[in-house]
Amino acid sequence: MSASLAPECNEVKERYDTxxxxxxxxxxxxxxxxxxxxxxxxxxxxxxCLSVALKNRGIDKLLDEAREDNKENDSSNVWLxxxxxxxxxxxxxLACGEA
Amino acid sequence: xxxxxxxxxxxxxxDEVSTANWRKYGPWNNKSEHVIAVDTLSxxxxxxxxxxRTERLITCKQAAPDWxxxxxxxxxxxxxVYEASYVDPQSKTVTMVSQNLTWSNLVRVQEEVVYxxxxxxxTQFIQSARITALCGxxxxxxxxxxxxxxxxxxxxxxxxxxxxxxVLEMSRIVFAEEKERLQQQLM
Numbered sequence: 486m487s488a489s490l491a492p493e494c495n496e497v498k499e500r501y502d503t504x505x506x507x508x509x510x511x512x513x514x515x516x517x518x519x520x521x522x523x524x525x526x527x528x529x530x531x532x533x534c535l536s537v538a539l540k541n542r543g544i545d546k547l548l549d550e551a552r553e554d555n556k557e558n559d560s561s562n563v564w565l566x567x568x569x570x571x572x573x574x575x576x577x578x579l580a581c582g583e584a
Numbered sequence: 585x586x587x588x589x590x591x592x593x594x595x596x597x598x599d600e601v602s603t604a605n606w607r608k609y610g611p612w613n614n615k616s617e618h619v620i621a622v623d624t625l626s627x628x629x630x631x632x633x634x635x636x637r638t639e640r641l642i643t644c645k646q647a648a649p650d651w652x653x654x655x656x657x658x659x660x661x662x663x664x665v666y667e668a669s670y671v672d673p674q675s676k677t678v679t680m681v682s683q684n685l686t687w688s689n690l691v692r693v694q695e696e697v698v699y700x701x702x703x704x705x706x707t708q709f710i711q712s713a714r715i716t717a718l719c720g721x722x723x724x725x726x727x728x729x730x731x732x733x734x735x736x737x738x739x740x741x742x743x744x745x746x747x748x749x750x751v752l753e754m755s756r757i758v759f760a761e762e763k764e765r766l767q768q769q770l771m
Binding site: 520528 | 585586587588589590591599602603606607609610611619620621622623624625627629631634636637639641643664666668671673681683685686688731734735737738741742
């Protein structure tokens with residue numbers, strides 16, 4: 486699993502990521518469970534550690550702005566753009582183009 | 585504004601791809617040195633739709649071209665990306681939307697990624713990014729910044745594909761081993 490930006494949170498992050506992945510592949514994808522209760526404790530512990538690091542580096546303020554920007558994506562279909570782009574795109578294409 | 589677009593077909597099921605996607609930037613990926621950390625900020629399943637919504641913070645370390653460095657100044661070593669993703673297990677769709685948190689007053693990069701099944705054992709990855717330089721001044725400089733970022737996207741996309749193929753391969757091997765171990769325990 487990938488590292489945390491705060492090395493002091495690495496250990497609890499690793500434990501949480503492992504827990505989440507197990508839940509995701511064994512329960513969530515199989516429709517067995519909607520809530521991720523078994524990892525909630527680890528997640529809270531990880532967040533407690535991470536939030537300090539985000540505050541210290543001033544990233545928390547940047548995140549607030551980004552979340553504000555992202556609000557429309559939560560309610561609407563962001564992938565409309567993609568589907569439109571897809572129609573005019575050959576398979577396995579890779580390109581830089583003008584807007 | 586420049587638009588980067590990319591499509592890849594992976595020969596793995598959507599379940600495998602959507603699971604491996606969570607460890608895309610882990611140690612199995614030897615082609616993503618520019619991503620140094622991935623942190624989960626929030627995670628929740630919508631009780632009505634069953635959609636899993638995750639917010640992540642991605643920390644990158646990638647040297648910018650020298651001429652951009654001298655133009656923008658400051659420490660360009662670390663940059664941050666905010667990502668919101670939505671997994672819909674019903675329609676088997678993963679959608680990820682990302683934007684840059686760093687130098688956001690100079691350039692805006694909005695990326696959208698979708699993973700969806702093509703068949704039971706094939707998954708399509710569709711990526712598009714809109715790159716807009718916001719700094720006032722000469723159009724030539726704006727174009728230069730946009731071109732340079734778009735080229736960077738292209739380079740990263742090639743590496744991203746190679747790296748993710750390896751993650752998928754490793755995930756399948758580990759999953760098979762795990763299954764075998766469980767079966768042996770049951771016997």
